[in-house]
Amino acid sequence: MWDYTDKVMEHFHNPRNQGKITEKQEGEEIVTGQVGSIACGDALKLHLKIDEETQTIKDATFQTFGCASAIASSSALTELLKGRKVDEAMKLTNKEIAESLGGLPEEKMHCSVMGQEALEAAIYTYKGIPLDDHEEDEGNLICRCFGISDTKIKRIIR
Amino acid sequence: MTNTIYLDNNATTKIDEDVLAAMLPYFTTYYGNPSSMHTFGGQIGKVVRQARSQVASLLGAEESEIVFTSCGTEGDNAAILAALKAQPKKKHIITTEVEHPAILNLCRRLERDGYTVTYLSVNSKGQIDFDELEASLTGNTAVVSVMYANNETGVIFPIEQIGQIVKEYGALFHVDAVQAVGKIPLDMKTSTIDLLTLSGHKIHAPKGIGALYVRKGVRFRPLLIGGHQERGRRGGTENVAGIVALGKAAELAQQHLGSIGREKILRDKLEQGILAAIPNTAVNGDPDNRLPNTSNIGFKFIEGEAILLSLDEYGICASSGSACSSGSLEPSHVLRALGLPYSVLHGSIRFSLSRYTTETEIDRVLEVLPGVIDRLRELSPFNSD
């Protein structure tokens, strides 16, 4: 059994900000970043409501298909994002997500990577930047879901 | 913690109180070594013999055909390796895609050592194709290893039909019966099986004891080489308390076989209740040819670990995949072999009952589960699609 922190379990059982964002005001935009697929066993849709003028994330919600740490990471991510400037948010790392949960088991770090990638996807979409694949990745596939290799995970964990 | 509702009996079982009572004297009172030349130790030989006869009786075997081991994994490893050593010229092994890691990982290792292994595929019901089996068998096939019943789906293989075919080609036939023993009647006297593995902790004996059936006349080479214990078939001081426990557990399992119908009724109640109350669910495997205690159910659009941890809040114990693979991130190799759609593959849960399971417990699961599934599906991005 995984050694999940109480924080992980708390977010898993009482996830914050689940669902879609449907309502927006003038001057706000809703974007979605999606990663993973049902084939892989993990997928995340991250929805952001961005205030165009201040470039601030006013709301963040998620829909996650995945394990307890994927759900908890998504939930924690939305909390971290609310109120951040878009450019600040870009700098958010999966490590910060994991730390906000009091840490994740090493084998589960990629669950937080999923959050960071969904965030990247959402903001790239917002900025109109094309999404690149993760093809350059070498090493053993750990998470088939995103083509994340152990080398990449090690890089990210450090 | 809430009262535990233990529906994970294919992973391991509670030790029966009678089994515990039977083994206890061999820890602090009769702790001697059965190989000793004094009454204190020597008398232990008798109880080991009695246990051997109890295990033999459960299998319809002779006492001399039972070798005590430390677990199912040891039995599986010992059987395959003995079969290979007994026929050093034959370099081919046949098994199935859905075996336990104790067989599959051993076979992968043997491939690197120069053996060829055929992994028979299974259809969506988890059954192998006899034609594929026959096409794979050659004079070079040393051993065919097929599990009696699958630990994840409970699917039962037609072992004797398979054995008939195997025998035509002169190969040895090993059966991993870890999940079948105590759940379906076995009779080695009328069987085609040469080697059969069982494990104590799946039948209410403790962990750390198992047995291997070796048909009289089958040449055997020990995996653990040491003293003359087990008539030279397994070195190491006998785990006397474990052996006594396994004997008692075998006796109780034999008695219990008569009332296994009760477990099936509860299993069916659970399964029907789930299918009726929760949409987008399906039974994995072969609903007809199945262990009476096992139900593997796919819940679409959600992921197994999340289901298990939610159930855990209510003290309900179940599993996804085998306990052995749940440390990994891969979906179960057994369910993948069935060719399940991805939407189901990741959200499949095994409920496995025992003679201790009560109707109240089943009712409680049926009360709790729909809410758990609902909540997780609400979180899922695929639900609304």
Next chain:
Amino acid sequence: MTNTIYLDNNATTKIDEDVLAAMLPYFTTYYGNPSSMHTFGGQIGKVVRQARSQVASLLGAEESEIVFTSCGTEGDNAAILAALKAQPKKKHIITTEVEHPAILNLCRRLERDGYTVTYLSVNSKGQIDFDELEASLTGNTAVVSVMYANNETGVIFPIEQIGQIVKEYGALFHVDAVQAVGKIPLDMKTSTIDLLTLSGHKIHAPKGIGALYVRKGVRFRPLLIGGHQERGRRGGTENVAGIVALGKAAELAQQHLGSIGREKILRDKLEQGILAAIPNTAVNGDPDNRLPNTSNIGFKFIEGEAILLSLDEYGICASSGSACSSGSLEPSHVLRALGLPYSVLHGSIRFSLSRYTTETEIDRVLEVLPGVIDRLRELSPFNSD
């Protein structure tokens, strides 16, 4: 039956009451599988970790260096085979003539599989010759396996001196410490040992559990291949109760090391008493370099089995040779290796004490034994010579 006086602790030991108390909850209450994805099973992982740390502490090792096994024989087999698999090009093994059958019989088997084995001889005190060791070592030597202390005579080998030499030749160094653990202090941190075997039932834990120390950095291939248990180093559902018991027994053994002098005093009293009261007797092995609990005494002109069965009448348990070989009619290979005269060889008896041995028991043996030996000698045709 008379009260048992158990002086056969090198064969197997009584389970300590505290060890039994520690393991009991894991049979019927916390019976879960540590690999499970529910709290009921998952919580067991913690107690397994604790036990691993207790065993590690006894050896001065790190937790990650401990692999739980089912017995000393498994540990010995696993260690040698892992050392060979880790160095597939090296085909030479060095061991001694006086090892336990778990090493000797494995080596004989390996000779048939194409390995060369050097069996170092011992002198009359049971010690090997360093020159012979060095002359045998080559770049082709994969592993040197020497027991820490001999089970029959208690003779202790100068393990670190041997290890120094072994390391110069780049071979792996395995030590069968089944008899040494708990009787002499060990510290892997400052040791040359790469692999070390121990067995629970020799240190007041139950039969059916043991451990292998694998030095960090030493490549290891499992003997039992299966699930991911023991970090892939030993497949099979963990013997949780056994593991907990071994942990507790290790903790107690560590405490007991401080008062092992008491055992030595009793052993010396027994030995001196026998030598003083019975003519034509001698201590076998090395009186100085010996386990504090073991005395192996040769009684000229009579035969061991007869002595044992006579003692048995008084409830006194001892042994001739190891329990493992006493099923055979051969005199002990260990005593033969010492080059004992025939008149002694067949009449040698091992007394092995434990922390449970009392002075009253020793006194009783001293009271009974002279009569027993006398009677048998009167029957002997050699006596009058």
